[in-house]
Amino acid sequence: MGPERDDEDPHWGHGSAPKVRLVGRIDVLVDGRPASLVAQRHDLVLTVRHWRTLLTIRRCSRSMIQPLRAFLARSDIRLFVRIRWLGRVEVHPNPSFLIRMVLPVE
Numbered sequence: 001m002g003p004e005r006d007d008e009d010p011h012w013g014h015g016s017a018p019k020v021r022l023v024g025r026i027d028v029l030v031d032g033r034p035a036s037l038v039a040q041r042h043d044l045v046l047t048v049r050h051w052r053t054l055l056t057i058r059r060c061s062r063s064m065i066q067p068l069r070a071f072l073a074r075s076d077i078r079l080f081v082r083i084r085w086l087g088r089v090e091v092h093p094n095p096s097f098l099i100r101m102v103l104p105v106e
Contacts, residue, residue: 022077031056044072046091047082054081 022039029035033053038045048054058065072079072092079092081099091099 042076043078043080045080045082045088049084051083051086054083 022041022044024039026037027034028037030048030053033048033050033056035046035048035053035057038047069092071077077092078090080088081091082088089096089099
């Protein structure tokens with residue numbers, strides 16, 4: 001690939017700066033309940049049907065929360081949660097009051 005690659009990339013320049021674009025979808029079961037993680041450019045959207053799924057994720061992955069926050073902050077990626085009755089809510093980097101009540105802070 002030549003210099004034309006840098007022309008179309010928002011992180012133009014030479015050197016070893018990572019050039020990553022998120023795209024894709026992962027469908028999973030969390031404690032028997034369906035969930036999906038959709039990546040679009042600099043956004044990750046976790047879609048769940050029931051709020052209990054979020055509580056299960058929180059309970060099971062406490063050790064992953066801090067490393068995930070660090071990764072998202074370094075990569076400048078925003079994380080959203082979508083629940084049918086609540087809509088799309090930002091979790092990282094600017095969580096709403098409701099999300100701060102549910103998720104552990106720092």
